[in-house]
Amino acid sequence: MNAAGEVLLLHVKGIARVYLEPPSPGSPAGRNCAAVARVPDLAGQLVRAVVLADRRAGASWAEIGAGLGISAEAARRRFGRTPAAAPVGRGG
Numbered sequence: 001m002n003a004a005g006e007v008l009l010l011h012v013k014g015i016a017r018v019y020l021e022p023p024s025p026g027s028p029a030g031r032n033c034a035a036v037a038r039v040p041d042l043a044g045q046l047v048r049a050v051v052l053a054d055r056r057a058g059a060s061w062a063e064i065g066a067g068l069g070i071s072a073e074a075a076r077r078r079f080g081r082t083p084a085a086a087p088v089g090r091g092g
Contacts, residue, residue, distance in 0.1 A: 004049040005025040011035070051079045 015035045047068070054064055065075035 002049050002053070003047075004042070008039070008046050011038060011042055011082040015039075048079065051075070055079075 015032070018035065019032060051064055051068075054067075060072070061076040061080070062072035064079070065072040068075060070078075
């Protein structure tokens with residue numbers, strides 16, 4: 001698992017653990033909401049990391065888009081701005 005995946009997993013596990021416990025006296029109000037608010041950003045980091053990994057492995061934008069449920073063009077526009085997104089050994 002890559003670092004982005006590990007961070008997301010640890011964060012979600014921490015949220016689940018805290019959510020299952022009753023709040024302790026003096027706990028800041030809204031702490032659960034604040035913790036959950038980070039999940040979309042962490043998930044986005046994980047998606048970017050796996051898209052780059054798939055591109056390095058030679059996946060086309062059509063294959064990546066299909067995996068994400070979006071078009072090849074949408075995938076390329078969203079993730080193709082990074083030099084590291086260039087495919088290895090295959091056209092994109």
